[in-house]
Amino acid sequence: MEKFILTFLDLLRPLFLLAGVDYGQLRSILSIKIKMDNRRQTAVYRKKQNDDSNFAFLFMLVIYTIFSGFIALGIMASPFMLGVTLFFSYLMVMMAVTLVTDFSSILLDTSDNTIILPRPVDSKTLYVARVTHILIYLGQLAISLSILPCVALLYKYGLLLLLPTLLAIILAVAIAVILTNAIYLLIMRFANEQKVKTIINYFQIIMAVVLMGGYQILPRLLGRFDYENYVFEIHWWSYLFPPIWISGSMETMLKLQLDTPHLVFILLSTATPLIAIYATNRWLTPFYNRKLLSMNATGSERNEKSVEIKDSSKSIFNVDKIATWVTASNFEKGSFSFVYKMLGRDHKLKLKIYPSFGFMIVLSFLFIFNSKKDLATAWAELPTTYLNLVLLYIPVMVVQVALREVAFSDDFKASWIYLSAPLQKPGELLLGKVKAVFIKLIVPIYLLISIIILFIWGVSSIDDILIGFINNALITMVIASLADKYLPLSVPSNAKTESGNIARGIFTMFCMAIPGLIHYWLTKFTWPLILVVPFQFLLIYWLVKQYRNTSWMQIKI
Amino acid sequence: MNEHPIVIATQHLSKKYEVPVLKDINLTIHAGEIIGYIGPNGAGKSTTIKILTGIIPEFEGTASVLGFDVRKEPIEVKKRIGYIPENAALYDALTPLEYLHFIGQLYKMETSQIEKKAKELLRIFSLADYDDARMTTFSKGMKQKVLLIAGMMHNPSILFLDEPLSGLDANAVILVKEILTQLKRDGKTIFYSSHIMDVVEKISDRIIVINKGEMIANGTFTELNAQSNNSSLEKIFTELTGNHEHQSVAGEFIDILNN
Numbered sequence: 001m002e003k004f005i006l007t008f009l010d011l012l013r014p015l016f017l018l019a020g021v022d023y024g025q026l027r028s029i030l031s032i033k034i035k036m037d038n039r040r041q042t043a044v045y046r047k048k049q050n051d052d053s054n055f056a057f058l059f060m061l062v063i064y065t066i067f068s069g070f071i072a073l074g075i076m077a078s079p080f081m082l083g084v085t086l087f088f089s090y091l092m093v094m095m096a097v098t099l100v101t102d103f104s105s106i107l108l109d110t111s112d113n114t115i116i117l118p119r120p121v122d123s124k125t126l127y128v129a130r131v132t133h134i135l136i137y138l139g140q141l142a143i144s145l146s147i148l149p150c151v152a153l154l155y156k157y158g159l160l161l162l163l164p165t166l167l168a169i170i171l172a173v174a175i176a177v178i179l180t181n182a183i184y185l186l187i188m189r190f191a192n193e194q195k196v197k198t199i200i201n202y203f204q205i206i207m208a209v210v211l212m213g214g215y216q217i218l219p220r221l222l223g224r225f226d227y228e229n230y231v232f233e234i235h236w237w238s239y240l241f242p243p244i245w246i247s248g249s250m251e252t253m254l255k256l257q258l259d260t261p262h263l264v265f266i267l268l269s270t271a272t273p274l275i276a277i278y279a280t281n282r283w284l285t286p287f288y289n290r291k292l293l294s295m296n297a298t299g300s301e302r303n304e305k306s307v308e309i310k311d312s313s314k315s316i317f318n319v320d321k322i323a324t325w326v327t328a329s330n331f332e333k334g335s336f337s338f339v340y341k342m343l344g345r346d347h348k349l350k351l352k353i354y355p356s357f358g359f360m361i362v363l364s365f366l367f368i369f370n371s372k373k374d375l376a377t378a379w380a381e382l383p384t385t386y387l388n389l390v391l392l393y394i395p396v397m398v399v400q401v402a403l404r405e406v407a408f409s410d411d412f413k414a415s416w417i418y419l420s421a422p423l424q425k426p427g428e429l430l431l432g433k434v435k436a437v438f439i440k441l442i443v444p445i446y447l448l449i450s451i452i453i454l455f456i457w458g459v460s461s462i463d464d465i466l467i468g469f470i471n472n473a474l475i476t477m478v479i480a481s482l483a484d485k486y487l488p489l490s491v492p493s494n495a496k497t498e499s500g501n502i503a504r505g506i507f508t509m510f511c512m513a514i515p516g517l518i519h520y521w522l523t524k525f526t527w528p529l530i531l532v533v534p535f536q537f538l539l540i541y542w543l544v545k546q547y548r549n550t551s552w553m554q555i556k557i
Numbered sequence: 558m559n560e561h562p563i564v565i566a567t568q569h570l571s572k573k574y575e576v577p578v579l580k581d582i583n584l585t586i587h588a589g590e591i592i593g594y595i596g597p598n599g600a601g602k603s604t605t606i607k608i609l610t611g612i613i614p615e616f617e618g619t620a621s622v623l624g625f626d627v628r629k630e631p632i633e634v635k636k637r638i639g640y641i642p643e644n645a646a647l648y649d650a651l652t653p654l655e656y657l658h659f660i661g662q663l664y665k666m667e668t669s670q671i672e673k674k675a676k677e678l679l680r681i682f683s684l685a686d687y688d689d690a691r692m693t694t695f696s697k698g699m700k701q702k703v704l705l706i707a708g709m710m711h712n713p714s715i716l717f718l719d720e721p722l723s724g725l726d727a728n729a730v731i732l733v734k735e736i737l738t739q740l741k742r743d744g745k746t747i748f749y750s751s752h753i754m755d756v757v758e759k760i761s762d763r764i765i766v767i768n769k770g771e772m773i774a775n776g777t778f779t780e781l782n783a784q785s786n787n788s789s790l791e792k793i794f795t796e797l798t799g800n801h802e803h804q805s806v807a808g809e810f811i812d813i814l815n816n
Contacts, residue, residue: 028662032648032655039650039691114646117612119663120635 001058002034005136022125029116029129030136037137061144064094068145072152080157080254081232081247087149088172088243094145095138095176097210100184100203142173157254164253171269172246178276179242185280201347208351209358234261245269326435331423332548335432339406339488343440348493349405356401357445360394367391386520388453388461392468393516395442395449399476402437407486408493415490419557426487427550433488434480434547442472463529464519470536471515477543482507485554561587564715564746565609569618572770578604580770581618586748586763588714591741593761594750595790597798601770602750603643606717609748610640623714636664639713641704643720643750649692653679653703656692657710664711671710678706682729697724705733715746722753734760758790768798 006027016023038057071090075083116126146169153165188196238244238261248265251257319340327333342349367390368378409415418429450465522529565586572579579601586592596602607613609622611631620627622634647656654675661671679688682702692700701724709716716737722730737747737760751757757764758778766774766781774781774797778790787793795801 024665025663028659032651032659035655036648036650111646111648113612114642114644115648116663118610118635118640118642119660120632121663122632 001038002031005034006031009132016128019128020124021128022122025121025125026129026132029121029126030133033129033133034136057140060098061140064141064144065147067094068148072148075149075152076156079232081251084153084247084250085232085241085243087146087153088168088246089241090149091142091145091169091172092176092243095141095173096180097203097207098141099177099180100200138173138177142169161250161254164250168246168250171249171273172243174273175242175246175269175276178273178280182276182280197347201350204351205354205358208355209362239264239268242269242272245272322439326439327432328548329428331421331428332432332435335429335488336436337432339433339436340440342489343402343406343436346409346489348410349489352405352408353398353402353441356398360397360445363397364391364394383457386523388457388464389468389516389520389523391449391453392446392464392519393472393475395445395472396475396479398441398445399437399472400479402441403434403476403480403483406433406437406488407484407491409489409491410493412490412492415487418487418490425549426485426552426555427548429487430480430485430550431544431548434476438473438476442476446472464523467519467522467529467532467536470533470540471519474536474540474543475515477540477547481543481547484556485550486556490557559587559590561589564588564623565621565748567609567618567620570605570608570620571617572601572604572608572613572615573617578770579608579616582767582770582772584765584772586746588746589741589744590762591737591747591749591760593757593764594748594767595752595754595757595764595794596767597800600767602767603719605767606640606719606748606750610638610717611635612640637713638715638717639708639711640717641708641719641721643723647692647700647703647707649695649700652689652691653684653706654688656703657707660707661710666711674710675706678710679703682706682732698726698729701725702729713745715748716740717748717750719750720752721749722751722756730756754789754791754794764790766794766797773797 009027009030013023016026038055040056068090071087074086077083078086112126112130150165150169153161187199191199234244234248238248245265245268248262249269252262252266319337322340323333323336327336343353344350367387368382418426423429446469450469453461453465522532563585565584567582567584570579570582570584571577578599582601582605594602594605604613608616608620609627611627611634614628614631616628623637625633625637627634648659651659654672657675657679658668658671661675662668666674676685676688679685682705684699684702687695687699692703695703701721705721708718718737722733725733734756737749741747741762749757749761761778763775763777764781765772774784774793776784781790781793782788785793785796787796795803
């Protein structure tokens with residue numbers, strides 16, 4: 001890929017020379033940048049142990065192309081405006097999200113300032129290198145996202161549409177990029193570097209969920225949709241959606257329609273990028289450049305200003321208060337508070353754990369709407385089903401992921417503190433970790449699920465909710481007891497072993513199923529469910545006791 | 558009186574962000590000198606270096622390096638100097654060979670020359686076995702060695718070093734000190750910024766102390782010693798920068814520990 005792009009670039013060498021660029025330096029910079037793009041971890045491709053892959057970016061492009069296959073099918077099955085709007089929505093959303101999630105690290109990166117700026121590279125060459133790098137990146141993304149839909153369009157409507165399609169794709173990409181850039185700079189204008197990183201982190205989490213969830217849900221949704229009889233109508237809100245502007249403009253070219261709505265679409269799709277570029281350059285870019293330069297000069301803003309942490313000491317959710325209630329020793333309390341805080345603050349940890357909440361929602365959706373019935377009927381019949389029991393046990397998915405991921409960190413070296421502390425039973429640290437995961441991640445989501453269940457299934461579900469909650473705690477303890485014993489954030493991120501993942505997955509399903517099935521079986525009896533609570537507590541007490549006694553010999557370091 | 562030509566000169570050099578970080582710095586440095594540039598955190602050392610290396614283009618006053626105006630001809634300056642930054646900033650997704658190859662290309666060195674030099678220099682710093690491994694797995698010291706090579710590979714006339722010994726093991730520290738001494742013998746000028754006082758004391762011909770953006774001392778160790786009647790640079794530094802209370806602060810620290 002790198003060689004192919006550089007060879008293509010060589011063809012443009014005279015143009016670069018004409019522009020006064022040092023082509024040798026430009027080529028070196030781009031060669032390195034493309035190499036690093038392929039080695040960078042993306043939201044789609046996360047590195048595994050000893051992974052020296054050179055194809056991370058290529059992998060992402062292939063995934064995007066596969067996804068675009070669904071869109072191509074949509075184009076083939078639906079009327080022009082619907083198919084094309086679907087395509088441009090996909091193209092623009094994916095461009096924007098990828099720019100924010102994966103390219104933001106490059107936009108915010110000041111290492112060029114330290115590595116390239118001290119070398120004899122003139123500012124024009126460096127500027128052209130940056131712009132060319134961004135164009136190469138966008139070009140590859142745009143091709144992977146649009147190649148299959150483009151083929152479908154040309155196959156269905158004829159080769160005459162080639163030029164309008166290419167123009168529309170360029171315009172769609174331009175609008176997506178310019179608007180994303182403007183929004184991005186706007187956020188930077190009003191948020192500090194730390195907040196920007198947090199916002200990007202949430203985008204990355206959403207991206208991971210959308211990709212995995214979309215893969216499951218899209219085909220099912222598309223399968224239920226009546227494309228052929230869908231009539232595309234223009235409403236007032238159509239003028240707010242850029243994909244519709246571009247689709248409308250394309251329709252004008254295809255059918256030579258020149259009524260008022262189509263003229264407005266053409267105007268919007270051509271004027272918006274121009275206005276956005278002007279506004280960005282006028283108000284946002286100068287600020288961005290100043291900010292990057294000051295970040296470079298002073299090291300980083302975070303050195304200057306401490307991260308704002310809300311004073312929650314008086315709140316009921318104060319971690320130290322919760323720790324006092326739920327832990328038995330100082331070590332356990334320390335571990336609880338530490339893991340609880342890290343689960344809320346460590347961006348990388350959040351990126352690894354929080355998508356499982358999304359998968360949880362996707363899985364719930366699949367359970368609820370998996371029948372052949374339409375969505376409304378499936379929803380109306382919900383209270384007569386036992387799906388409430390399934391929903392109660394779905395949070396276990398998060399437990400499994402969180403307990404595993406909370407062991408890994410880039411700052412694993414900081415775990416020396418465990419080894420130097422006068423700690424006889426590391427089980428206390430482990431227990432603090434498990435309790436933090438359960439209370440920080442499971443309790444809130446379980447509360448939410450309980451409210452939904454009470455809303456749909458009624459108050460009679462309250463004993464199920466109680467039993468389910470204790471069972472969730474029980475399952476958490478079982479998973480923790482049987483998993484590898486790692487201290488919190490003590491293992492290098494790249495030391496993960498993927499072996500045993502399938503076995504672990506099956507085991508979790510088993511853990512979810514057994515208490516769930518017993519729960520279901522118990523509902524068949526007339527005596528109150530609540531009678532099993534003492535047995536549950538007894539089991540949890542025994543597991544906690546065993547776990548707390550974990551010795552150093554059992555700890556994996 | 559130094560008879561060697563002046564290679565670094567500043568007049569009324571000042572720089573302001575939200576607050577002033579450099580105030581009226583006047584430097585005159587001759588070829589072949591090793592200058593120890595010291596000061597507390599936030600004193601303005603790195604900003605001075607970034608201005609002299611052409612990284613920060615906006616400043617007040619004048620600055621020239623090797624006769625070139627830093628503001629007007631930064632590329633000519635950059636061609637002739639080497640810079641080793643304070644933090645280990647390199648593209649660690651690359652291998653040391655790939656990285657050094659890239660840096661060499663930016664200095665327009667011949668490919669064969671880059672390959673040869675990079676391999677030999679990596680061998681000298683005991684990194685030959687890692688020349689093809691990605692630097693993501695490197696320790697701070699290993700990355701620092703690569704940075705040192707990247708800063709010197711093109712054989713610059715002036716070296717700007719910002720905490721160059723950071724993370725290096727004892728052998729590497731001795732090696733770098735020896736390299737700097739021999740470079741000086743070859744007529745190279747070295748602008749050395751560090752917090753490690755004994756190294757600065759040993760290798761510097763002249764020591765410049767900066768505090769809160771202002772130059773507060775400039776002379777040989779003997780001259781500074783004579784002025785302050787202190788036996789070590791550490792004590793001279795403490796006195797010059799006005800931090801006399803170390804003893805009482807340490808006492809307070811111990812008291813807190815004991816309570």
